[in-house]
Amino acid sequence: xxxxxxxxxxxxxxxxxxxxxxxxxxxxxxxxxxxxxxxxxxxxxxxxxxxxxxxxxxxxxxxxxxxxxxxxxxxxxxxxxxxxxxxxxxxxxxxxxxxxxxxxxxxxxxxxxxxxxxxx
Numbered sequence: 001x002x003x004x005x006x007x008x009x010x011x012x013x014x015x016x017x018x019x020x021x022x023x024x025x026x027x028x029x030x031x032x033x034x035x036x037x038x039x040x041x042x043x044x045x046x047x048x049x050x051x052x053x054x055x056x057x058x059x060x061x062x063x064x065x066x067x068x069x070x071x072x073x074x075x076x077x078x079x080x081x082x083x084x085x086x087x088x089x090x091x092x093x094x095x096x097x098x099x100x101x102x103x104x105x106x107x108x109x110x111x112x113x114x115x116x117x118x119x120x
Contacts, residue, residue: 039079042089045116052115055081055090060105069109071095078111087115 057078059069074095082090090113100108 039082039087040089041075041079041113042091042116045091045114046089046118049089049116049118052082052085052087052117054093055085055087055113055115057081057111057113058103059109060100060103061107062105064106066106069097069105069107071109071111074109074111075113078113082113082115085115087117089116089118090114091116 055078057074057076057080059071059073059077061067061069075092078092079090093112093114095109095111097107097109100106
């Protein structure tokens, strides 16, 4: 009995010393991942807004078992791309499903918008 207890204790302590945390999240990408939260969608151009350029966002269905592409994901991707330009707002121009032939997707939705800087 004493041997079994000692062996169990040894196994438990051996496992606890080599614990490693593994994640698919890259700490270097946290800022980029959450950047879309700093960009708002606007219906009209705010006064004194500076146009930074046209941006797009995509939602891709890669495999048949994947969810269908959707506008929310494409708009979020568009806002993330706008943040890379230094925008704090986007005027949505259009979202539509497009021919996915060259994209590697089974189905593809793309949103286009005008990246804007409203605060100085």
